[in-house]
Amino acid sequence: MCKIGLIVNPVAGLGGRVGLKGTDGREVVEKARKLGAKSEVPARTVRAIWKLEHLRDQCVVLTYPKTMGEQEVAECGFRVSLVGHLAGKESTAGDTKAAAKEMLKRGVNILVFSGGDGTARDIYESVGTEIVVVGIPAGVKMHSGVFASTPEKAGELAARYLEGKERGVVEAEVMDIDEDAFREGEVQARLYGYLTVPLDRQLVQGKKVATPPSEHAAQQAIAAYVVDVMESGVLYLVGPGTTTRAIMKELGVPYTLLGVDAVRDGKLVGKDLAERDLLKLLGSGPAKLVVSPIGGQGHIFGRGNQQLSPKVIRRVGRENIIVVATQGKLSSLHGKPLLVDTGDGALDQALSGYIRVMTGYREEVIHRVEC
Amino acid sequence: MGDGKIRNFHQARWEEPIIYELSHPGERGILVPQAEAEVKSAAGNVLETIPAAMRRSKPPNLPEMAQERVLQHYLRLSQETLGRDLNVDVGQGTCTMKYNPAVNERFVTSTKIADLHPLQDESTVQGVLEIVYRLDLFMRELSGLDRFSFQPGGGSHAIYTMASMVQAYFELRGEANKRDEIITTLFSHPSDAAAPRVKGYKAIILYPDRNGFPDVEALKAAVSDRTAALFITNPEDTGIFNPRIKAFTDIVHGVGGLCCYDQANANGILGITRAKEQGFDMTFFNLHKTFASPHGSGGPASGALGVTEELSKFLPVPLVGYDDRSSRYYLDYDVPHTIGKIKDFYGVIPAIVRAYAWIRSLGPEGLREVARVAVLNNNYLFRNALKIRGLSAPFAEGKHRLEQVRYSWERLTQDTGVSTTDVQRRIADFGTHYWLCHEPWVVPEPFTLEPTESYSKEELDEYIAALKQISSEAYESPDIVKRAPHNSTIGKMEDHSYFEAPEKWALTWRGYHKKYKGYFEPR
Numbered sequence: 001m002c003k004i005g006l007i008v009n010p011v012a013g014l015g016g017r018v019g020l021k022g023t024d025g026r027e028v029v030e031k032a033r034k035l036g037a038k039s040e041v042p043a044r045t046v047r048a049i050w051k052l053e054h055l056r057d058q059c060v061v062l063t064y065p066k067t068m069g070e071q072e073v074a075e076c077g078f079r080v081s082l083v084g085h086l087a088g089k090e091s092t093a094g095d096t097k098a099a100a101k102e103m104l105k106r107g108v109n110i111l112v113f114s115g116g117d118g119t120a121r122d123i124y125e126s127v128g129t130e131i132v133v134v135g136i137p138a139g140v141k142m143h144s145g146v147f148a149s150t151p152e153k154a155g156e157l158a159a160r161y162l163e164g165k166e167r168g169v170v171e172a173e174v175m176d177i178d179e180d181a182f183r184e185g186e187v188q189a190r191l192y193g194y195l196t197v198p199l200d201r202q203l204v205q206g207k208k209v210a211t212p213p214s215e216h217a218a219q220q221a222i223a224a225y226v227v228d229v230m231e232s233g234v235l236y237l238v239g240p241g242t243t244t245r246a247i248m249k250e251l252g253v254p255y256t257l258l259g260v261d262a263v264r265d266g267k268l269v270g271k272d273l274a275e276r277d278l279l280k281l282l283g284s285g286p287a288k289l290v291v292s293p294i295g296g297q298g299h300i301f302g303r304g305n306q307q308l309s310p311k312v313i314r315r316v317g318r319e320n321i322i323v324v325a326t327q328g329k330l331s332s333l334h335g336k337p338l339l340v341d342t343g344d345g346a347l348d349q350a351l352s353g354y355i356r357v358m359t360g361y362r363e364e365v366i367h368r369v370e371c
Numbered sequence: 372m373g374d375g376k377i378r379n380f381h382q383a384r385w386e387e388p389i390i391y392e393l394s395h396p397g398e399r400g401i402l403v404p405q406a407e408a409e410v411k412s413a414a415g416n417v418l419e420t421i422p423a424a425m426r427r428s429k430p431p432n433l434p435e436m437a438q439e440r441v442l443q444h445y446l447r448l449s450q451e452t453l454g455r456d457l458n459v460d461v462g463q464g465t466c467t468m469k470y471n472p473a474v475n476e477r478f479v480t481s482t483k484i485a486d487l488h489p490l491q492d493e494s495t496v497q498g499v500l501e502i503v504y505r506l507d508l509f510m511r512e513l514s515g516l517d518r519f520s521f522q523p524g525g526g527s528h529a530i531y532t533m534a535s536m537v538q539a540y541f542e543l544r545g546e547a548n549k550r551d552e553i554i555t556t557l558f559s560h561p562s563d564a565a566a567p568r569v570k571g572y573k574a575i576i577l578y579p580d581r582n583g584f585p586d587v588e589a590l591k592a593a594v595s596d597r598t599a600a601l602f603i604t605n606p607e608d609t610g611i612f613n614p615r616i617k618a619f620t621d622i623v624h625g626v627g628g629l630c631c632y633d634q635a636n637a638n639g640i641l642g643i644t645r646a647k648e649q650g651f652d653m654t655f656f657n658l659h660k661t662f663a664s665p666h667g668s669g670g671p672a673s674g675a676l677g678v679t680e681e682l683s684k685f686l687p688v689p690l691v692g693y694d695d696r697s698s699r700y701y702l703d704y705d706v707p708h709t710i711g712k713i714k715d716f717y718g719v720i721p722a723i724v725r726a727y728a729w730i731r732s733l734g735p736e737g738l739r740e741v742a743r744v745a746v747l748n749n750n751y752l753f754r755n756a757l758k759i760r761g762l763s764a765p766f767a768e769g770k771h772r773l774e775q776v777r778y779s780w781e782r783l784t785q786d787t788g789v790s791t792t793d794v795q796r797r798i799a800d801f802g803t804h805y806w807l808c809h810e811p812w813v814v815p816e817p818f819t820l821e822p823t824e825s826y827s828k829e830e831l832d833e834y835i836a837a838l839k840q841i842s843s844e845a846y847e848s849p850d851i852v853k854r855a856p857h858n859s860t861i862g863k864m865e866d867h868s869y870f871e872a873p874e875k876w877a878l879t880w881r882g883y884h885k886k887y888k889g890y891f892e893p894r
């Protein structure tokens with residue numbers, strides 16, 4: 001008997017319908033409801049679960065009560081097992097986190113959730129990369145790479161994985177933007193971590209996903225190249241991401257996946273550095289900066305690496321920026337430019353134009369950068 | 372749109388075992404008679420003459436079968452493919468799968484060619500040397516360049532040879548250490564980036580501009596005193612001709628670099644534009660594409676490599692020369708800065724003979740006609756394909772294409788969930804096929820068609836009708852496409868994990884036995 005975990009965030013997406021740009025926090029939910037928002041989450045969730053119908057007899061769905069999943073599972077006629085209860089009357093992020101923890105403990109074969117970036121973050125906090133997860137797109141903000149392009153495709157993907165038709169998995173970015181800032185008109189995306197998702201060979205819209213072994217090999221080739229051309233006495237600031245992680249691994253030094261680390265002469269000289277630390281470390285010596293674009297969107301600055309502030313970038317200098325990305329990642333942009341959004345218009349202008357991107361061993365691409 | 376008729380096709384399905392499974396100990400194809408006693412005693416023990424370390428202790432593990440069963444086995448396998456000369460082969464874009472005139476096989480299998488040995492004395496192979504020499508003259512005419520070598524055994528090998536010559540050129544100038552970069556474009560053939568890397572070059576790849584054309588501004592950003600050369604395909608694999616090609620070669624020459632042209636596929640421009648006028652220093656033609664020698668597994672390849680007078684001193688040896696005084700053709704080793712040999716002997720003779728015969732049968736006007744018809748065919752296919760629901764041709768949209776087009780099913784996939792690999796499997800049910808594209812897929816859900824000059828309007832209509840039918844199926848009953856093929860030798864493989872797990876691969880029968888017992892049952 002296989003175990004499917006299901007977590008539904010019933011208030012996901014409410015804010016978007018009424019122009020609120022997200023639904024994080026109790027007040028926003030209230031406000032959205034007052035504005036007449038009705039949740040589409042149950043319907044979207046059911047559309048996904050129907051795609052698992054043929055597995056109904058072999059599966060049990062582990063979920064939370066009522067609107068957090070029970071309701072939807074019942075509607076589709078699956079065997080259901082409730083693994084906890086809501087802490088209060090309304091479901092909260094806390095319930096999502098507790099439910100995810102419980103599913104991890106009970107060893108679900110796959111965890112399917114319905115929501116947006118906020119929900120993905122909550123799940124990431126509880127399960128990390130330990131179990132395989134699929135996101136049903138139902139939120140306002142969906143910058144994370146964990147969502148299938150439609151609810152049906154989320155269901156199909158989960159089914160393929162459970163049936164063993166797809167065994168490959170990849171790490172997908174969990175991104176979120178600061179909603180308060182977003183409402184003020186400022187986009188500040190952060191990279192929170194990675195969830196493990198089944199490799200989606202056909203289902204993700206308009207995107208060719210490289211196979212995990214080839215993507216991995218490409219990252220290693222880039223890492224070997226970067227390490228080969230590293231100069232002695234130069235400070236290297238290494239930004240967040242899985243491509244840059246490969247460089248740190250190649251050097252054999254500790255690293256943070258989401259932070260900015262620093263190395264010099266093959267040795268770690270700082271980990272998870274904030275802007276102030278970076279400026280201090282930079283001093284006046286020679287320095288280079290290694291960054292990788294966010295998959296699918298193409299930001300090299302201003303999303304997920306705000307520590308690399310305009311001051312830091314100016315100090316390092318454009319000619320000392322090393323951009324790394326696999327050709328698979330670049331091709332997911334389908335000809336769109338790389339983007340910079342540092343919050344400093346003059347700097348963004350200066351960074352625009354053409355930049356070299358290291359895409360393999362002794363292989364570089366000339367790519368457009370725009371702001 | 373043409374009113375093509377779709378065929379009610381069904382592929383053979385023999386469930387033919389692997390040849391080793393057909394083997395019976397002791398079964399023989401030929402019973403070799405024992406030598407007579409006199410012969411035996413005169414020869415002695417011939418095995419003794421082979422050093423002990425080189426002698427097999429056990430006979431090789433080969434299948435033991437009667438001749439008739441071997442023939443049967445391979446005929447059955449051949450029926451399970453979409454073999455050459457059998458289908459409307461317009462789907463193998465970039466490969467120029469034109470008709471290879473059958474009469475040319477008569478020439479290459481005639482004893483006059485087939486019985487030659489490459490080490491024969493020049494005086495005894497004057498005929499074949501003459502063919503090589505004259506083909507060189509034709510190639511000079513077609514490219515505007517000054518001397519050709521036929522040593523490269525294929526297109527990628529020719530690219531490698533060009534990179535070797537680029538290196539030799541800069542070594543002679545004392546700049547080899549500094550000039551370590553070559554520049555290419557994303558839609559040039561991937562070998563243009565890959566082969567020079569084997570020589571130690573760094574490959575700088577230009578992404579297309581906003582309109583899908585090779586980006587001249589990106590080129591300006593890329594060139595420097597580290598630029599060794601440009602390696603570029605034109606028209607690109609998308610069928611787009613670079614309208615600023617002269618600016619490209621001028622910019623690279625401006626920083627002291629060389630310009631190398633990949634004309635593996637020259638089918639759209641034969642006799643219309645040349646390497647010389649576009650500003651190139653070197654070029655190559657694939658005889659196994661443009662010049663009607665069979666491609667790929669269908670026959671041996673040949674990359675005919677040409678250079679300017681200035682660079683001819685670097686060509687591989689031997690070249691074929693002609694001595695006026697003695698009226699003799701000869702192998703010319705007198706190349707002062709030759710890069711040496713990049714392959715044994717002086718060329719892949721069967722490919723050379725076929726190309727020579729093909730050119731002779733057409734003449735200059737005929738060659739130009741080939742290009743015109745190939746482009747016409749392609750644009751007929753292109754206009755009609757674009758009418759099919761869910762199909763598009765991204766990059767340089769609305770612009771003319773030459774001999775091929777890279778299409779996209781992106782819209783179809785978004786609308787129906789049917790992907791290009793689904794369509795690819797489904798089209799096998801109509802007795803044809805298509806190829807997708809090189810990695811990475813910059814064009815989403817891609818496929819590449821190149822009709823060449825060989826196919827008639829009816830045949831193109833048939834191909835279009837198959838694509839149209841599949842598109843309708845995708846919109847109306849997508850499962851037909853997603854579960855395809857239905858009329859083919861094998862069904863859809865659901866589990867792709869084998870392709871990505873080297874530990875599961877079995878490349879030989881022995882390896883298979885080590886890893887598996889029975890069909891895919893791991894040991």
Ligand SMILES: Cc1ncc(COP(=O)(O)O)c(C=O)c1O
Nearest residue numbers: 465525526527560604633635672
């Ligand atoms: C434009 C181009 N260049 C180079 C090659 C490589 O030629 P070959 O397959 O003979 O190595 C090809 C073949 O596909 C090609 O289309």
